[in-house]
Amino acid sequence: VISVGFRTEYTAALRQHVLGEDETTLRQGYELGRSAVAGGVSALDVAAIHHQALESSLETAQDRRTSEIVGAAAGFFQEVLSAFEMVHRGYGEAAAAAAAERHRAAMLRRLSSFLTDASLSARHGDAVSEVLHLVAEHARELTGATSAIASWRDGDDQVRATSSDHESTAADETDLLRHVEREGLTPTHLLTTHSHPDHVAGDDELVQRYGVEIVKGSLELEGLRIAALETPGHADDHLAYVVNDIVAFTADILFRDAVGGGPDVEPIRRSVMDVLMALPPEVRVLPGHTEETTIGREWEENPFITYWRGAAEPIDEAVRVGGQDATLVVWSPDYDGKGKALVRFADGREAIVGGSRVER
């Protein structure tokens, strides 16, 4: 319900503003917008009231040009809407937080019902190691973690099963091969980013099967310009590949909301800030793990990058890392479900470590 007072006040304030614009009349616009937000007046109603008030201002203006009045009224309307803008930005944040919370709750529910099933199944005599392996795999999938461990204890007996990323790499590879077969494609080159096991596993098989040439460096093919960018830090020999300036394969140096880990931060920072962030913001980024992103999105949102470019303050929280005292500088809660951190030790040495290694 819009009070008659609001409409009258709005019309008077706008008329005053178009007669002689100054900070006093702009402030009135801001206050009106603020009271509309606080009073639950909808933006649509405010727009309608503004339109009526503008019409009435135009009618009573005698010798002034219409364009001047409309221009001045636009500035006033912007002031009114700034309070709506403030609140609207808050809704975006709240919605994102609620979505993350829902996701976490659904994950826990599924994990808990799965664990119940698994414990029943173990009681029915299935091989314990097999059940544990299923539990670990399922838990890793549900949480999106890089690895999960399930253990079972009976007195002094303990059985453990681990599920880790290497299996997911293998699964991805199977998907990739299925796609290749379905589309009737012939792979000719295999671009290697770095020599860590989860990034070269299965290479021999691909060479045998397709006779692909393993390449580590820039490559020009018909219609494809593939630039290899030296991006050391996570691994000494790490390369990122940029294809036709459109898409970047960043392997283990840049992820959505995180960067590659390593004991020496400076080369990682240089690779990310000086090499990858120099790419145009619209370039798609396909990391070696987790979801795709863009250069521009990471420039704006990635907590490591906002810290390095001075747009975010260090966290400065005392923590323990591997039994040593350290200061938490950057924390990315969203990466792979466990988080990732930049920490500084007492001697000034910095490191980027997985979230599970940080005791907060």
Place this chain on the structure above:
Amino acid sequence: VPAEVSLTIATDEDLLPARAHGRALALELGFSRTDATLIATAISEIARNIVVHVGSGEITMTPVQEEGRYGLVVVASDSGPGILDVESALAHGYASRGGLGLGLPGARRLMDDFVVETERGNGTTIRMTKWRLRDELELLRERRRALDATREGGQVSDGVGP
């Protein structure tokens, strides 16, 4: 770069010069009219906070230029009781209307950087900055040009291997 402006905030009337100076500095620095409006709004929200919850304080507006970009830094300080739970004040505000996203959380969302320093019994200092958008884009383009130059210089490896 225009000069810094410092104002005392003690009554509702003081919002007016604070808004006017903030807007004028922003426009002088080349901010868009929309951004100048958002800056004036953020200043109003923190000034109102001082008037309503503390009584009096000071707002200083300083144009800054660093690494080739322009920004406006607004520092609001008071010697009031301090904010007991900053996290909650920033998330929900500490007035009943704050829950809507006005007040401190509202100001935070309109600016690019927002830092609160507070101590029980020792006042509060809020430091918030807005950067001129076009500078951020220009910085990206510059680095892009530098990279192109490096590439043409033949520094891209072809065949680095373990």
